[in-house]
Amino acid sequence: MFFSTPPLPPPLPLANLLFDFRQSNMAINQIWGVLDDVVMGGASASQIQQSSSGLVFKGVVSTANSGGFASVRTRNFQPPLNLSQFRGLSLRLQGDGNRYKFLIRDENTWDSLAYSYSVSTTAQEWATVRIPFDQLIPVFRAKTVKTAAPLDTSRIQSLQLMLSKFEYDGNLNPQFTPGQFQLLLESIHLY
Numbered sequence: 001m002f003f004s005t006p007p008l009p010p011p012l013p014l015a016n017l018l019f020d021f022r023q024s025n026m027a028i029n030q031i032w033g034v035l036d037d038v039v040m041g042g043a044s045a046s047q048i049q050q051s052s053s054g055l056v057f058k059g060v061v062s063t064a065n066s067g068g069f070a071s072v073r074t075r076n077f078q079p080p081l082n083l084s085q086f087r088g089l090s091l092r093l094q095g096d097g098n099r100y101k102f103l104i105r106d107e108n109t110w111d112s113l114a115y116s117y118s119v120s121t122t123a124q125e126w127a128t129v130r131i132p133f134d135q136l137i138p139v140f141r142a143k144t145v146k147t148a149a150p151l152d153t154s155r156i157q158s159l160q161l162m163l164s165k166f167e168y169d170g171n172l173n174p175q176f177t178p179g180q181f182q183l184l185l186e187s188i189h190l191y
Contacts, residue, residue, distance in 0.1 A: 018081075018089070019188040021055035028055060035071045035160070042067020046181075053094075054186035061163055063178050068165030070181070073158060076108050080155040086190040088132040094184040095121020099167075099175035102131055103139075103160040106152040113140050114160070115151040118167065120175055121183065130191065142166045161185065 021028065028050045036044045036059070044067050046059030061070045091102065098121060103114040115136035119129050138148030142164065163181055167173045 016086075016190045017187065018190055019055075021050060021185055021187060022052060024050065024052075032072050032074055034059075035073045037062075037067035037069045040067065041065050042069070044068070044070045046070035046072065048072050051184075054092075054184050056182065056184055057161060058180070058182035060180055061165075061176075061178055063165055068176075068178070069162055071160055071162035071164075073103075073160035076157045080106075080108070080157050082154045083133075083156050083190060084154040086133075086153070088130055088134075088191055090189040090191050091119070091129045091131065092126070092186040092189070093119075093121065093129065094126045094186075095123060096182050097121060097123040097175065098163055098177060098181055098183075099173050100183060101160075101162045101164060102129075103162060104133075104136065104151060104156060105158045105160075106155050108157045111141075113138055113145060113148055115139070116168075126186075137168065139168060142168055143170075144168050159188075 028048065032048055034046045034048060036046055043062040043064040044060060046057065049056045057072050059070050100119045102117050102119055105112055105114050107113060116139045117131045117136055133151055133153055136151055138145045165173055165176045
């Protein structure tokens with residue numbers, strides 16, 4: 001199983017570039033893996049593929065069996081990434097019209113508090129999305145945690161991209177459509 005094997009060392013930021021998913025020499029499947037609602041009894045199924053255009057995150061998201069999310073997540077970085085000299089992340093992506101969440105964790109436990117940012121996409125359009133660290137929302141399983149400390153950018157443990165029927169605190173994602181989805185992620189930069 002993907003998350004039960006030893007992790008690779010984290011990528012080293014190069015000229016503010018954290019991941020360039022177009023590079024064929026990147027061991028994508030050893031760093032990133034799918035994590036869908038089947039872990040909770042749901043019926044969604046996703047996959048990732050590397051292409052010359054980037055990381056393709058695609059599949060079918062289903063609300064059957066009280067499900068409704070598909071995601072791709074990194075293993076915990078060993079050692080954690082120190083991004084304290086940066087203000088945020090910048091994603092270059094091509095969307096499908098759904099609203100995704102980008103989550104960052106600073107704890108090394110599996111089911112931990114995450115810091116979330118909603119990313120709206122337009123079908124077949126390329127966009128650069130800036131995610132300021134100081135605008136992340138602390139959440140635990142899509143519920144906001146108002147008492148949480150700010151994200152500790154000196155010890156980033158993992159990154160995750162998720163399509164979910166829920167936005168936050170039980171509210172539905174206004175740009176969620178069950179069925180097939182596909183997001184193309186070209187790169188993740190630091191700024």
